[in-house]
Amino acid sequence: MTKDECRMPKEGAAARHARASAAFGFQKFGVRHSAILFLFSTVWAQADAPRGTLPAEQRTNGKQTLAAVEKLKPLTAACAARIESLLGRPICTATIVGEDGYVLLKASEVPELQKARIKFSDGRTADLREVHRETRLDLLLAQAVGITGLRAVSFGGARTLTLGQWLCSVADSGTEPRIGIVSAKNRRIAGTGAALGIRMDEKSTKDGKGVRIVGIASESPAEAAGLQEDDILLTIAGEKVVEFRRVHDIVNKRQPGEIIDVRYLRKDKEESCRVRLASRTKVLQNWEGEDFANGGVSLRSDNFPEVLQHDIPLLPTDMGGPVATLEGKVVGINIARVDRVTTFALPVEAFWTEAQQWMKEDRHPPKAVPAE
Incomplete structure (x- = not known):
């Protein structure tokens, strides 16, 4: 027995009982505490454990999802064709509306049809002949030269659709089916005019020869055409400009997708370019960063009499x-990608009666009246 132990007072029976009870209680609490810690640590471990990811085919439009729209392929993918540049770059998609090669497409994407061709799902390609361009609807009726035996789309009605109703369309120039829902009521979309995508000095140049560019919007028509800051605009669409308001007036009267000639001065050297205008809405989205990293929006995304x-x-x-x-x-026919989650389509009632008349007149043009 050590000295320290000898100095400790003798413990009575009551004290020993109390100490034993306290020790037993602590042990019981320790068991419960350990059990609780084990339970939570198990839950945390399960939460932190990596979960198996879905197979790639189920992450978007998987096989089971697409099985529901498989029967629609003859009405969508089989009735669509790809419009591409002469070098094979995709431009837009066309809807086949006549077995004898008639197709409808978005007019603002193909201002110069002779620089485009059409490619069908069976691999056939052809040149395109312009039949009718309807700026009001941003639609172009064209005919694939020398092509017959196509499967034309069969239209129904669009104005009875309800919010949340499922729809099916095609991506990748008509080869991949995709689904979504009606997300808003049919309505008219007002136009905001066309734009170059530039900011201009409000003061005329010292010599009064033109208007100086002080800013270029990213991914704008001006940037695509090669215009730069400090270029001095001399003429727009053949008209001389000496103040910025006149540039706005000339451009705003035109439709997105139209091509205009621009003459400008760069470092005392006069140059020229052709600019394909875009919707003012698109240009403002780009300037504010709304259109970045989302796949882009259509050149024309507004000024439609009715959209679905x-x-x-x-x-x-x-x-x-x-x-x-x-x-x-x-x-309907898809007519404009507006943003990350919004697409406008022209409902069939907005164009099909007119389109049938365009085809009829093209197939059976009026006979020439003999000269008297």
């Missing part, structure tokens, strides 16, 4: 393709 709005994930190159209900009724 849906959320099918599409790109600008998919515009012009058909959109159908899951019951198999083709109800």
